[in-house]
Amino acid sequence: SQQGEEDPQALSIQEGENATMNCSYKTSINNLQWYRQNSGRGLVHLILIRSNEREKHSGRLRVTLDTSKKSSSLLITASRAADTASYFCAPVNNAGNMLTFGGGTRLMVKP
Amino acid sequence: EPEVTQTPSHQVTQMGQEVILRCVPISNHLYFYWYRQILGQKVEFLVSFYNNEISEKSEIFDDQFSVERPDGSNFTLKIRSTKLEDSAMYFCASSEGTYNEQFFGPGTRLTVL
Numbered sequence: 001s002q003q004g005e006e007d008p009q010a011l012s013i014q015e016g017e018n019a020t021m022n023c024s025y026k027t028s029i030n031n032l033q034w035y036r037q038n039s040g041r042g043l044v045h046l047i048l049i050r051s052n053e054r055e056k057h058s059g060r061l062r063v064t065l066d067t068s069k070k071s072s073s074l075l076i077t078a079s080r081a082a083d084t085a086s087y088f089c090a091p092v093n094n095a096g097n098m099l100t101f102g103g104g105t106r107l108m109v110k111p
Numbered sequence: 112e113p114e115v116t117q118t119p120s121h122q123v124t125q126m127g128q129e130v131i132l133r134c135v136p137i138s139n140h141l142y143f144y145w146y147r148q149i150l151g152q153k154v155e156f157l158v159s160f161y162n163n164e165i166s167e168k169s170e171i172f173d174d175q176f177s178v179e180r181p182d183g184s185n186f187t188l189k190i191r192s193t194k195l196e197d198s199a200m201y202f203c204a205s206s207e208g209t210y211n212e213q214f215f216g217p218g219t220r221l222t223v224l
Contacts (some may be wrong), residue, residue, distance in 0.1 A: 003153075042202060043154065043215040053214075087120045088154070096167050097142060097209055098156040 002090035003100035005074075006034070012108045019079050021105040023072040023089030030094045032072050036061060036085045037104070041062070046074070081111045113137045115216035117203050124193055125223045132188045132219045134203030142215060143186045143205040145178065147171070154202070160186065193223045 004023045013019055013100035023032070034046040047063045049056045049072065056063045062075040076083055086106050116135045124130050136143050145157040158168045160178055177189045186205075190197055200220050204213040 033212065035215075042217040043204075045212050045214055048212045074119075091212060097159050097206075098144070098167055098169070099146070099154075099204075099213060100156060101154040103153055 002092050003102050005102045006087065006089055006105045008105060009103065010106045010108075012110065013079055014036045014111050015079060015109055017074040017079055017109075019083070019107055019109070021031055021087050021089075021100070021107070023074070023091075025070050025072075025089075025091040027070075027093055029067070029091045032065060032089055032091045033099060034061075034072075034074050035090065037088065038085045048088075076107075079107075079109045081109050083107060083109045087100075099105045115203055115205055115214055117201075117216035117219050119219060121220045121222070122218065123224065124197060126223055127192050130190050130193055130221065132197045132201050132203075132221070134186045134188075134216055135184050136186055136203065136205030137214060139209050140204045140205035140214075142166075142208065142211075142213075143178075143180070144206075145188045146204065146215075147199040148202065148218075149196075149199045155165070157188075168217075190221075193221075195223050197221060198223045 004025045007022045031050045033048045035043045037043050049063050049065045061079045065072045086104040088101045088104040118133045127220045143160045148154045156171045159166045175191045179187050200218045202218045206213045
């Protein structure tokens with residue numbers, strides 16, 4: 001399947017530190033989207049990166065994409081306690097529009 | 112900022128009953144989706160809908176499920192005869208076009224007793 005697999009499964013850091021989460025996928029993609037989910041809540045869209053892009057920024061977020069390695073990373077700089085959440089990558093292939101989610105990375109940012 | 116809304120936030124039903132979950136997608140979006148998340152598990156795709164037709168569906172989306180856009184604003188998911196295993200959080204999402212960002216609603220927690 002095309003689902004993204006996030007690594008690590010869990011990450012615990014101190015406030016102010018940077019957090020890096022990785023995503024791997026299996027087949028060629030049209031784009032890859034990153035989402036955040038607070039416990040029991042909805043999914044918040046963070047960034048979409050297209051297959052012809054290598055890097056994208058949004059505020060404290062930086063996403064990279066390496067299509068040759070079929071991998072992406074999400075970097076959160078200067079983390080805050082409010083960043084505590086699960087983070088998911090969802091690759092989208094050219095055959096369809098559906099998002100396929102992995103198990104996510106559970107990030108805990110300690111104050 | 113426009114957002115996807117869903118009602119109700121929590122629905123409790125008896126096994127075998129029909130339920131309808133409602134969503135109002137972002138107004139200029141053309142593609143609509145339903146996903147579900149069983150407690151503690153991954154978010155799973157159910158169905159996508161465009162131009163009043165289902166464009167994709169997963170194996171989960173069997174004959175017990177149906178979707179409809181009854182008017183210009185609502186998008187509904189109907190489960191005809193609920194089972195215990197249908198208990199989950201159901202998320203609606205919408206996007207402007209193919210291969211665009213999908214924006215999710217807050218979800219409806221369905222509990223089947």
